[in-house]
Amino acid sequence: MASPEFSRLAVVAALGLLAAAGCGRVPKGGRQQPVAGSPSAWLAGPRIVSLSVSPDGTLIAFSHRLSGAPSSLWLMEAEGRWRRCVWAHDGDTPQDADFSPDSRTLCFPVLHSRLRVTAVQVASAGPDEPEGALTPVATGLLIYRPTWSPDGEAIAYVDTSAGTLEQRIVVLALANGTPNIIVRHGILSSLGNPWPTRDRLFFLTRDATGREAGTPGVPRDLCSIEPPMAGGEVRVWVRGLESAAVGPEGTRAAVTREDDTLSIAHLGPGTEKQVAQGVAPLGRTCWSPDGTKLLFAKRGQPGIHVLQLRDGRVQTLAADKAGLVGGPAWVSGGRGIVFIGQEGRIWRMEADGSGLRQLFP
Numbered sequence: 001m002a003s004p005e006f007s008r009l010a011v012v013a014a015l016g017l018l019a020a021a022g023c024g025r026v027p028k029g030g031r032q033q034p035v036a037g038s039p040s041a042w043l044a045g046p047r048i049v050s051l052s053v054s055p056d057g058t059l060i061a062f063s064h065r066l067s068g069a070p071s072s073l074w075l076m077e078a079e080g081r082w083r084r085c086v087w088a089h090d091g092d093t094p095q096d097a098d099f100s101p102d103s104r105t106l107c108f109p110v111l112h113s114r115l116r117v118t119a120v121q122v123a124s125a126g127p128d129e130p131e132g133a134l135t136p137v138a139t140g141l142l143i144y145r146p147t148w149s150p151d152g153e154a155i156a157y158v159d160t161s162a163g164t165l166e167q168r169i170v171v172l173a174l175a176n177g178t179p180n181i182i183v184r185h186g187i188l189s190s191l192g193n194p195w196p197t198r199d200r201l202f203f204l205t206r207d208a209t210g211r212e213a214g215t216p217g218v219p220r221d222l223c224s225i226e227p228p229m230a231g232g233e234v235r236v237w238v239r240g241l242e243s244a245a246v247g248p249e250g251t252r253a254a255v256t257r258e259d260d261t262l263s264i265a266h267l268g269p270g271t272e273k274q275v276a277q278g279v280a281p282l283g284r285t286c287w288s289p290d291g292t293k294l295l296f297a298k299r300g301q302p303g304i305h306v307l308q309l310r311d312g313r314v315q316t317l318a319a320d321k322a323g324l325v326g327g328p329a330w331v332s333g334g335r336g337i338v339f340i341g342q343e344g345r346i347w348r349m350e351a352d353g354s355g356l357r358q359l360f361p
Contacts, residue, residue, distance in 0.1 A: 047344040048360075050095050053078070053329045054103035057289065060331065060338060061086070061097040061106055062346060062360070073097060073108060078331040078338070080348065080359040096145050100152045107137075107146045107155055138172050138179055145188040150198050154229065158188050169203055171228055182231040186223070192245030192254075192286060201228035202237075202246050202253075222253060222265075238265045238272070245285040245294075254285045254294055262296060264309065275307055276314065286327075288334045295328045295337065304328050304339060306351075317353030 051062045060076045073094035076083035086106065087094050097108040142160035149156070149171075156171045169183040186203040188194050194202045204220040222238040225231065238244065241255040253265045255272075262276040262285065278298045279285075286295040294307040303316045317337070327339030334351060338359065341347045346360040 048340050048346055049344070050097070051327055051329065051338065051340055051346065052097050052099065053331050053338065054099040055101055056103045057331045057333045057336075059099065059103060060346070060359075061099065061108075063094045063097065063108075064344075073106075075106070076346075076360060078336065078348075080357075083360065098146050098148055100148050101150055102152060105152075107148065109143045109146060109157070137174065137177065138170075147188055147195050149195055149228075156182075156188065156195060156201055156228065158186070169201075169225075171201070171231075173229070180229075180231060182225055182228055183234070187220075190220070190243040191222075193248065194246065195228070196246050196248060196250035198229075199227045200224050200250055201226075202244075204241075204244065219258065222255065237267050237270075243285070245287060247287050248289065248291045252291070254287065254296075256285065260299055262294075262307075275309075275312060276305070286329050288330055290334060293334075295330065297328075304337065315353070317349065 047065050048062050049065050051060060053060055058078050060078055062074055062076065064072045064074060070088040071094060072088035073086045074083055075086050087108075087110065089110075094108050094110050097106050099106060137155070138157070143157050146155050146157040148154075153175065154171050154173050156169060159168050159170050167185060167187055168181050169186045169188065170179045171182050172179045182201075183203055183205070186205045188203055191202060191204050196202075202222060202224045205223050219240040219242065221236050222241060222244050223234055223236050225234050238253060238255055240257065242257050244253050244255045246253050251267055253267060255263050255265055256279050257263070260278050261274050262279040263272050263274045265272045275294075276296065276298075278301065279296050288294070292309055294309065296305050296307065297303075298305055301316075306315045306317060307313075308315070328337050329339070330336070330351075331338050331348070336348055336350055338346060338348045341358075345358055347356065348359045349356040
C-alpha cells in the first residue's frame with residue numbers, strides 16, 4: 001500500500017558532485033556550494049555521533065557534530081589511510097548511514113527542513129575518485145534508520161507520520177520509487193542487521209503491555225515480516241528484550257534484556273541460551289562476519305569483550321586506554337575492530353587486541 005504522505009523526488013535531479021578532497025553543502029533548491037572554513041578545521045575538536053562499516057569491511061562512514069561547525073558525514077578507509085567529506089551543511093544532521101551490499105553506495109537521513117533519505121554514490125576504492133550525485137529518494141515527517149535490502153534493490157526505513165505519530169516501517173523499491181508501509185508500529189533502531197535475507201525483514205515492536213517500542217527501558221519483541229516487499233506475514237520470535245542483533249545467516253539473534261543479560265536465540269527451534277551478564281546497552285552487539293564471535297561492552301567495565309560462540313570463552317581486549325563510548329564494529333573481514341572512544345575519537349585495534357591506535361582525527 002503506497003503512502004500518500006510520501007513524495008518521491010526525481011532521481012535524475014542530482015544535487016551536485018562532491019569534490020574528492022573537499023566538501024560542500026546543498027541549500028534548499030540549489031546546487032552544492034562551498035561551506036565556509038576548512039573540513040580539517042571542523043574536525044579539530046571532533047564529536048563523532050555514529051559509525052558504520054561497509055559489508056566488505058574496507059570503509060567506515062561516520063557522522064560528526066560540533067558546535068559552531070557544519071554537521072558532516074565522512075567516509076574513511078578502514079586502515080585510516082585516507083578520508084573525505086561526503087556531506088556537510090550548517091543546519092543539517094546526517095545520521096544512521098548504511099552501506100549497500102556492494103559497499104559502493106551510502107544511504108542516510110538528513111535533517112533539513114524535514115528528514116529525507118538520500119542515496120549517495122561513493123567511490124569504489126581510492127581517496128581521489130570523485131563522488132556520485134546526491135539523489136533524494138524519499139521524504140517524510142521523520143525518517144530514520146534506513147536499511148538496504150540484501151540485493152540492493154530496496155531500502156527500508158522508519159517514518160513517524162503526521163498526527164498519529166505511528167512508527168511505521170516503510171519499504172521503498174528503488175526501481176519505481178514506490179514506498180509501501182509494511183508495519184504500522186515498529187522500529188529498526190536497537191536492532192543490528194535487520195534485513196539479512198531478501199525474504200525476511202526483522203524489526204522490534206511493543207511488547208504485550210502495549211507500551212511503545214521506541215520508549216527507553218520498555219521491553220520489546222523481535223519480529224519479522226515475510227516477505228517484506230509484499231507486506232507479508234508477521235512473526236514474533238523473541239519477547240521482552242531490550243536490543244537485538246541478527247546473525248549474518250538470519251537464523252540466530254543476540255538479544256539483551258533489561259537485567260543486562262546477553263543471550264543467543266536460535267530462531268528456528270525457539271531455543272535461547274544466556275552467554276553473558278552485565279552487558280551494557282552501549283551501541284549494538286556486533287556479530288563477526290563469519291558468525292563465530294560477538295563484540296559487546298559490559299556495564300561499568302572498561303574494554304571491549306569478544307565472545308567465542310564455539311566454546312563460550314570471553315576475551316577482554318585492551319581497549320580501556322581509549323575509553324569506550326560507542327560501537328564496536330568489525331573491519332577488514334573480521335581482522336580488526338573499530339569503536340568510538342573518549343572525546344568522540346575513532347580507534348582501531350587488531351582482532352586480538354593488539355595494535356591499538358587512534359584512527360581519527
